[in-house]
Amino acid sequence: MTTWFIEDRHGDYGFAVMRIASGIFLLGWLLINLPIASRIWGPGSAYMQPYREILGYRFPFDILQHAGPGLFWLWYAITTALVVAFLLGWRTRIVTPLLFIAYTTLNGQNTPISDGGNYFIRIMLVYLILVDVSRRWSLDARRRAAKRSAETQTGSVLHNIGLCLVVAQICTVYLEAGLYKVQGDLWQNGTAVYYPLQSVAYGVFPGLADLLTYFALPVFIATYVTVLAQIAFPFLLFNTITRRAVLIALLGMHLSIGVLMGLPFFSGIMASADAVLVSGATWIAIVSWLKGTLLGNRITDSLAARFRKRSSRATAKGGDDEVEEAEPDTAPAEPGVRA
Numbered sequence: 105m106t107t108w109f110i111e112d113r114h115g116d117y118g119f120a121v122m123r124i125a126s127g128i129f130l131l132g133w134l135l136i137n138l139p140i141a142s143r144i145w146g147p148g149s150a151y152m153q154p155y156r157e158i159l160g161y162r163f164p165f166d167i168l169q170h171a172g173p174g175l176f177w178l179w180y181a182i183t184t185a186l187v188v189a190f191l192l193g194w195r196t197r198i199v200t201p202l203l204f205i206a207y208t209t210l211n212g213q214n215t216p217i218s219d220g221g222n223y224f225i226r227i228m229l230v231y232l233i234l235v236d237v238s239r240r241w242s243l244d245a246r247r248r249a250a251k252r253s254a255e256t257q258t259g260s261v262l263h264n265i266g267l268c269l270v271v272a273q274i275c276t277v278y279l280e281a282g283l284y285k286v287q288g289d290l291w292q293n294g295t296a297v298y299y300p301l302q303s304v305a306y307g308v309f310p311g312l313a314d315l316l317t318y319f320a321l322p323v324f325i326a327t328y329v330t331v332l333a334q335i336a337f338p339f340l341l342f343n344t345i346t347r348r349a350v351l352i353a354l355l356g357m358h359l360s361i362g363v364l365m366g367l368p369f370f371s372g373i374m375a376s377a378d379a380v381l382v383s384g385a386t387w388i389a390i391v392s393w394l395k396g397t398l399l400g401n402r403i404t405d406s407l408a409a410r411f412r413k414r415s416s417r418a419t420a421k422g423g424d425d426e427v428e429e430a431e432p433d434t435a436p437a438e439p440g441v442r443a
Contacts, residue, residue, distance in 0.1 A: 113236055113255070113263040117384035120193070120240040123232075125376035126225060127191025130207070133369055134184050145213040146176040152214050165209045183210055193242020200237065204229040221370035227273060228377060234266030267380065274377055275338040278354070282334030291331055294324035301364055308366035316364070330357055341381065351378055 108114075134141075142148045145168070156169055168176060183206040189199045208226050211218055236259060238244035247253075290296035300306050301313040317323055333353045340346040355375060362371035379387075 109261045109264045110257050111260075113239055113260050115267045115380050115384075116236065116239040117241075117387040118380035118382050119232075119235055119237045119267075120242065121379040121382075121387060122228075122376045123193060123196070123237045124191060124241070125379065126228070126373055127187055129221070129369055129372040129376070130187045130225065131184070131191060134180070134187065138180075141180055142173065142176065144217055145210055146180075147171070147173055149214050152216075155216070156212070159212065159215065161209075161212050164205055165212050168209055168213055179206065179210065183207055190237075193238035193244050196236075196238040196242070196244060200229060201233050204233065219367060219370045221367075221373035224277070224377070225373050228270065231266045231269040231273065234262045235270070236263045239263075270377065270380055271341075274381070275341075277374075278334040278337040282331050282337070285331050286335065291327060294327045297326045297330065298323045306365040306367075309364060313364060326360075329353055333357070347381065351381060354378060 137144065153169065156166075161169075168179060171179070183203070186199055186203040186206055190196060190203050204226070207229070211222050211226065215222075285291045285296070288296065290299065298317050301317055307313055333350050337350055337354070340350040355378065358371035358375040358378075362368040
């Protein structure tokens with residue numbers, strides 16, 4: 105067991121996917137709310153001050169509570185820059201703790217508008233401080249490869265401890281959610297999924313929701329699969345086949361929440377954390393398939409065909425110019441002059 109913590113940094117490809125995906129969602133969250141940021145987190149959110157005092161945030165997480173517009177927008181810009189750096193995997197050992205402070209401070213200005221995804225990513229960022237999230241598919245990885253930097257055992261141990269904490273947190277969230285659900289009558293009788301899809305608050309696509317909930321059997325199956333997958337999640341991770349099955353089931357759940365209930369940030373953040381539980385070999389195979397199928401067969405082939413067509417035109421034009429230049433040398437000699 106000791107060697108497992110020392111010999112390698114496990115889950116590095118999964119952490120790369122988690123870093124990229126969560127970075128995209130965080131960046132999207134900040135950019136989408138940019139027009140109203142001052143009113144929900146900045147000087148325009150002074151109406152939330154009594155609630156903030158109840159929460160009791162301390163330094164440095166209370167910096168923005170009495171900040172003016174200048175400091176707020178500076179903080180907002182720095183937070184956005186840190187998210188971009190985190191997404192690209194640039195100096196993540198420094199960027200990750202700074203991002204935790206910056207985003208938690210911003211998010212703490214108005215927690216009632218947050219969903220579970222905001223709280224979950226704040227917890228994950230604490231664990232990711234220990235993790236080498238930029239070991240794969242990042243700017244840090246390119247820099248290390250160029251310098252041929254050696255990895256330390258201390259860094260590997262911290263990385264693997266962070267991995268254990270992330271997995272434990274994911275298991276805790278799913279298990280607790282499943283045990284909470286199973287106590288409700290609607291989840292017990294298999295009709296719980298119907299109501300959020302038909303509610304006004306979460307009904308983004310009423311027509312699609314009506315179609316999916318028209319028959320009772322799909323609703324019954326979706327309800328029970330959700331509960332069983334969440335409760336059994338920690339125990340299904342020990343086998344490759346059951347782990348893949350439960351991850352696919354939960355991915356379907358997150359996609360449904362993101363699309364049908366209009367909660368893409370929450371479902372995206374949760375699904376990005378699940379990426380850590382997918383093996384590196386699987387992620388390499390998925391990326392290779394995406395490159396070959398989406399890029400290789402369509403975009404790349406199209407660009408190659410255009411390049412070949414332009415090259416053939418240029419070659420043909422160059423050949424015509426050579427023929428024209430050669431014509432004076434092969435022209436018939438004038439009378440009395442030997443060729």
